[in-house]
Amino acid sequence: MEYRHLGRSGLIISEIAYGNWLTHGSQVEAEAATACVRAALDTGITTFDTADAYAGTRAETVLGDALKGERREGLEIFTKVYWPTGPGRNDRGLSRKHIMESIEGSLRRLQTDYVDLYQAHRYDVATPLEETMEAFADIVHSGKAHYIGVSEWPAEQIRRAHALARELRIPLVSNQPQYNALWRVIEGEVVPACEELGIGQVVFSPIAQGVLTGKYAPGGQLPQGSRATDDKGGAGMIARWLREEVLEAVQRLKPLADDAGLSLAQLAVAWVLQNPNVSAAIIGASRPEQVAENAKAAGVVLDDDLMARIEEVLEPVAVTDPKRVHDNVPERRP
Numbered sequence: 202m203e204y205r206h207l208g209r210s211g212l213i214i215s216e217i218a219y220g221n222w223l224t225h226g227s228q229v230e231a232e233a234a235t236a237c238v239r240a241a242l243d244t245g246i247t248t249f250d251t252a253d254a255y256a257g258t259r260a261e262t263v264l265g266d267a268l269k270g271e272r273r274e275g276l277e278i279f280t281k282v283y284w285p286t287g288p289g290r291n292d293r294g295l296s297r298k299h300i301m302e303s304i305e306g307s308l309r310r311l312q313t314d315y316v317d318l319y320q321a322h323r324y325d326v327a328t329p330l331e332e333t334m335e336a337f338a339d340i341v342h343s344g345k346a347h348y349i350g351v352s353e354w355p356a357e358q359i360r361r362a363h364a365l366a367r368e369l370r371i372p373l374v375s376n377q378p379q380y381n382a383l384w385r386v387i388e389g390e391v392v393p394a395c396e397e398l399g400i401g402q403v404v405f406s407p408i409a410q411g412v413l414t415g416k417y418a419p420g421g422q423l424p425q426g427s428r429a430t431d432d433k434g435g436a437g438m439i440a441r442w443l444r445e446e447v448l449e450a451v452q453r454l455k456p457l458a459d460d461a462g463l464s465l466a467q468l469a470v471a472w473v474l475q476n477p478n479v480s481a482a483i484i485g486a487s488r489p490e491q492v493a494e495n496a497k498a499a500g501v502v503l504d505d506d507l508m509a510r511i512e513e514v515l516e517p518v519a520v521t522d523p524k525r526v527h528d529n530v531p532e533r534r535p
Contacts, residue, residue: 202245203500207480209399210374212317212348214277216474217499218248219492220405220483221260231263233487238267240489244496248277250377250403250483252322253307254284261310269312276317279403280307281352281377283322285535294534295325295333304345318403319346320377321362324354327534330361338369350375350403353529356394363398373400375480379529380404381413382472382515383442389523392478401480404473408484408495410439412447413469415455419448447518457510463501470498472511 203216219241221234238249251264261280268276282303285293293299304319319340325333340346349371351359359376366373376395378387380402387402395402408414442448451465458468473482486492503511 202247202496204247205480206401207318207348207403208374208395208401210348210372210401212277212374214248214403214481215246215499216481217244217246217470217496218250218279218403218481218483219246220250220485221264222252222255222405222485231266234263235267236489237486237492238264240486240492241496242271244493245499246492246496247275248279248481250279250405251311252281252284252320253286253303253310254281254322258286258306258310261307265310265312273313278311278313278316279318279320279350280311280316281320281322282307283325283352295321295328295336297332297336300333300336300340304340308345315344316346318348318350318375320350320352320375321354322352324351324358324530325534326530326532330358331365334362334365334369334371337366338371341371347372348375349373350377352377353379353526354391355526355530356390358530359391359394359400360398363400375401375403377403377405377483378526379406380473380476380479381407381409382469382511383409383413383447383519385519385521386523386525386528388476388521391523391526392476396478402476402478403481403483404479405483407473407482408466408469409442412439412442413451413454413465415451415465417443417448417451419445419452444518450514450518453514454511457507457514461501461503461507463498464494466495467498467501468503468511470495471501471503472508474498474501475503475508 204213205216207214251260291298337349363373458465470482484495
């Protein structure tokens with residue numbers, strides 16, 4: 202495993218992080234989830250990402266149980282707040298009430314006194330940003346979180362939040378966007394802003410929900426048990442990539458991966474890590490062997506010629522419009 206600084210902060214994290222968005226507490230039973238976490242630890246992964254809303258709060262509980270007994274100082278545990286965690290009007294968003302209540306629930310489920318990074322899971326149009334950042338400041342100053350981050354925020358909101366964080370003397374150090382060789386919308390505006398501000402990207406979906414592994418063949422049947430057949434959320438996320446032209450382009454990457462001595466999944470994760478603003482790529486898994494295999498992308502350097510050949514193959518199907526960042530900014534609080 203290789204390790205990087207999170208943005209320009211002093212926090213060092215594993216460049217492959219383990220996340221449990223669509224798996225723990227949902228697709229994967231607790232025993233299998235624990236086996237995946239153990240596999241992650243065996244590869245040298247020390248950074249674990251979750252959120253209070255994943256699997257209706259169960260994902261945090263499963264992760265907390267799986268990490269029980271590990272030396273806390275040797276781990277970097279990330280979680281998030283924004284999406285609904287209950288039926289009430291205030292069980293969502295980035296109000297002071299919800300943030301202060303949510304951090305307590307997350308710490309309880311994760312069985313820890315603090316998280317290393319507490320992230321605003323989306324921008325909340327229904328709450329003044331000042332209120333949100335002041336609540337985050339109180340959490341940091343109380344020792345319940347060491348650093349603050351955001352997820353899927355556009356550049357202009359990241360700039361505003363960073364300015365407030367400086368005033369409040371708290372470290373806003375990360376953004377967690379979707380980023381892969383097919384979805385590159387952060388490159389135009391978000392990455393330049395974050396490079397300027399010292400904010401690192403902790404990216405999710407580096408293999409495009411599995412499409413970049415090549416297992417979805419053009420014209421073929423969807424593999425049983427794959428994310429594309431998961432009715433608990435996976436199928437909806439992956440559907441946009443299951444177009445014939447995308448699947449055909451991914452198949453054309455196979456010879457490039459073979460020449461580099463990599464699997465398609467390893468090539469996809471390594472591609473993400475070539476971006477110097479990326480601090481870590483989050484991988485998920487339903488089986489321990491997937492963790493071990495994808496973690497082999499750590500430390501891989503793709504030369505300029507290979508990067509150019511990947512670009513040539515995927516350019517016709519990759520999404521690069523920076524305005525598409527706003528696709529993931531809710532117009533109203535859920």
